[in-house]
Amino acid sequence: MLVLSCARPVYPTLSLSPSRPKCTAIRSSLSNVHPFVPEVAKAADSLSSEFRGVDNLVACNSSRVLKAFQNARVGSHHFAGCTGYGLDEAGGREALDQAFAEIVGAESAIVRSQFFSGTHAITCALFAFLRPGDELLAVAGAPYDTLEEVIGKRDSHGLGSLKDFGVMYRELPLAEDGGLDWDVLTSALRPYTKCALIQRSCGYSWRRSLSVEEIGRAIKIIKMQNPNCLVMVDNCYGEFVESIEPPMVGTFLVAEVMASKGYKVQPLPRVPRSDTVQAVQLGSRELLLAFCEAVQRSSPVGSFTKPVAGTTPGYASEVIFADGTFIDGSTSELSCDGPLREPYAVFCQGGTHWTQWGLVLGDVLKSL
Numbered sequence: 001m002l003v004l005s006c007a008r009p010v011y012p013t014l015s016l017s018p019s020r021p022k023c024t025a026i027r028s029s030l031s032n033v034h035p036f037v038p039e040v041a042k043a044a045d046s047l048s049s050e051f052r053g054v055d056n057l058v059a060c061n062s063s064r065v066l067k068a069f070q071n072a073r074v075g076s077h078h079f080a081g082c083t084g085y086g087l088d089e090a091g092g093r094e095a096l097d098q099a100f101a102e103i104v105g106a107e108s109a110i111v112r113s114q115f116f117s118g119t120h121a122i123t124c125a126l127f128a129f130l131r132p133g134d135e136l137l138a139v140a141g142a143p144y145d146t147l148e149e150v151i152g153k154r155d156s157h158g159l160g161s162l163k164d165f166g167v168m169y170r171e172l173p174l175a176e177d178g179g180l181d182w183d184v185l186t187s188a189l190r191p192y193t194k195c196a197l198i199q200r201s202c203g204y205s206w207r208r209s210l211s212v213e214e215i216g217r218a219i220k221i222i223k224m225q226n227p228n229c230l231v232m233v234d235n236c237y238g239e240f241v242e243s244i245e246p247p248m249v250g251t252f253l254v255a256e257v258m259a260s261k262g263y264k265v266q267p268l269p270r271v272p273r274s275d276t277v278q279a280v281q282l283g284s285r286e287l288l289l290a291f292c293e294a295v296q297r298s299s300p301v302g303s304f305t306k307p308v309a310g311t312t313p314g315y316a317s318e319v320i321f322a323d324g325t326f327i328d329g330s331t332s333e334l335s336c337d338g339p340l341r342e343p344y345a346v347f348c349q350g351g352t353h354w355t356q357w358g359l360v361l362g363d364v365l366k367s368l
């Protein structure tokens with residue numbers, strides 16, 4: 001940052017002498033800059049070793065992504081548009097699919113902007129896997145709210161849920177510790193169970209997320225009962241997490257600061273994480289609205305708008321979203337949202353860097 005400040009002006013000024021004193025002035029003024037409110041600054045200081053650990057994991061992930069791009073031989077020609085069917089075009093789609101598959105350790109991947117939401121992608125996969133008479137088994141409790149209509153748990157008013165097409169559905173509740181119920185899972189499959197659904201992240205449930213190790217163990221148990229049973233993992237918010245992403249560090253800070261103010265948080269501060277979501281129980285409709293309004297005010301885009309709770313397609317409860325550009329498609333944007341129901345929890349995620357949450361928390365604390 002200082003080096004940039006010292007750069008020679010592009011257009012020479014009449015006197016070059018001020019450049020040095022200017023640097024010194026910037027350096028000394030930087031040491032007096034306090035961008036965070038005291039509570040956030042204290043929490044950030046106490047988390048410095050966690051931040052270092054995360055930086056190391058970020059480096060591991062960056063290296064993985066770089067290698068995948070290199071192995072897919074991504075070149076500038078891949079970024080050109082194409083027209084028509086795009087068959088045998090410059091290979092942009094194939095290269096993107098190949099890079100993603102390698103990054104997530106899959107045999108193949110399909111990455112398309114035409115999947116307009118997570119719910120859409122999950123729905124496409126479920127409708128591809130399941131046929132009339134088959135059973136879908138959710139092994140990690142209730143799936144995300146918007147899947148209720150897709151599955152037919154909630155009336156889809158004849159729009160064509162899996163249930164409408166004769167696909168059965170069963171759900172295994174979570175164990176008391178919030179994890180998978182291993183005993184029940186061991187004998188859960190029936191002959192017509194065609195697909196098991198494992199949701200890694202909490203969604204709008206007050207539960208911890210699942211680790212990759214737990215998911216692997218569940219898959220083994222399922223395949224032991226029927227090797228042909230398809231297993232689908234909803235990995236939403238889990239990407240790169242066990243080799244963490246920078247936005248996640250911001251949610252460390254949310255946990256630390258909100259817990260210090262007496263709010264229940266999930267996950268607890270400083271525990272290992274398996275997704276990028278930080279939930280905070282605010283306990284009332286007013287506080288949930290105030291939290292989301294403060295986050296919206298702190299967003300780079302749409303800061304002048306006020307989020308309003310309302311009914312949203314796919315959700316049974318009223319919901320509120322504070323999002324910057326999350327809803328427009330920037331899904332790792334700093335955002336928070338929550339259903340207007342007990343325990344009035346807000347779910348926070350995303351951000352370009354932990355300091356973004358650090359700044360937002362200042363406004364949040366003032367508003368609660």
Ligand SMILES: Cc1ncc(COP(=O)(O)O)c(C=O)c1O
Pocket residue numbers: 117118119120144146199200201202203204234236237
């Ligand atoms: C676990 C989980 N699955 C699925 C979804 C649905 O994603 P989308 O909102 O993009 O439809 C969400 C959304 O937050 C989620 O948290």
